[in-house]
Amino acid sequence: MDMNAFSLKGKIAWITGASYGIGFAIAEAYAAAGATIVFNDINRELVDKGLAAYAEKGIKAHGYVCDVTNEEAVQALVAQIEKEVGAVDILVNNAGIIRRIPMIEMSAAEFRKVIDVDLNAPFICSKAVIPAMIKKGHGKIINICSMMSELGRETVSAYAAAKGGLKMLTRNICSEYGEANIQCNGIGPGYIATPQTAPLRERQPDGSRHPFDQFIVSKTPAARWGTPEDLQGPAVFLASDASNFVNGHILYVDGGILAYIGKQP
Ligand code: NAP
Ligand code: GCO
Secondary structure: OOHHHHOOOOOEEEEEOOOOHHHHHHHHHHHHOOOEEEEEEOOHHHHHHHHHHHHHOOOOOEEEEOOOOOHHHHHHHHHHHHHHOOOOOEEEEOOOOOOOOOHHHOOHHHHHHHHHHHHHHHHHHHHHHHHHHHHHOOEEEEEEOOHHHOOOOOOOHHHHHHHHHHHHHHHHHHHHHHHHOEEEEEEEEOOEOOHHHHHHOOOOOOOOOOHHHHHHHHHOOOOOOEOHHHHHHHHHHHHOHHHOOOOOOEEEEOOOHHHOOOOOO
16 A cells, blocks of 8 residues: 555645644644645634744644635635635634533524534535535545534533534535545544633632543543544544545544443442
8 A cells, every 4th residue: 555645745725713722733734744734713813823833833824814604705715725825625624613501591593603603614615615626626525523413412402413413414515526536524523622621621629620521531431531633643544545435424533432331430
């Protein structure tokens, strides 16, 4: 086997919401594999923070301000990327939010906001890049799903509905564009230590670990939280030619949570 199949040399990768967190780690790995990095975030401050962080790693990234829920802005951004950098070869739909609110206390507006960012935006961004991928004769779309693409839990109804829908959007893009040599797969991270999960890991007033922190460690065979770096290898694989016959698959990178009933208390 030619190991260059894992190389991303000469490819342009757009990772949404990648100023920090999981998106940043994936972009860092793509740069190491030879890709040109394009990212966007919701405001100038975050984009500048991201550009500085990429520069610190020796990565000359292209950063843009864009709200991925705004289809007009996304279409304009893709045209700008194609003009300034080139047509996108790899799209990672990473930008996401979560609102942890008991369902009967959640407003329809709050529910819609989570669906807008976590499900509608991946549709909008994928729709924007697929035509050029068809012209190029290849493309990779990677949707960042979740444990909540398979499981529910209290207070995350909107997020679970969005991530469950994102799993099926992944399979539908596979079905509709596989013939154009576009592979659309998902990565389902387990519980990863990022700002998004920081509230679930906060030390208690008495200095003890957060009950949810203890719960997740007991539910994970690896007996630890994941790190954004744990996602880098799987993300490179799904973006590379090594996965050209993998399509519509959700690759769970969860330390074994989905396989495990949990440690007996
Ligand atoms: P994070 O730390 O909250 O980062 C999410 C990024 O997306 C932030 O930069 C955020 O900007 C950006 N963003 C939010 N709304 C946006 C919009 N409308 N337009 C453009 N950018 C936007 O999250 P993370 O933990 O790195 O998670 C990244 C992805 O992985 C998300 O899709 C999340 O659902 C998923 N995920 C996370 C975990 C985990 O345990 N951390 C596990 C499974 C899946 P702001 O800072 O302005 O919000
Ligand atoms: C939560 C967490 C999870 C993680 C992730 C798990 O409140 O349960 O935020 O949803 O973000 O999605 O895969």
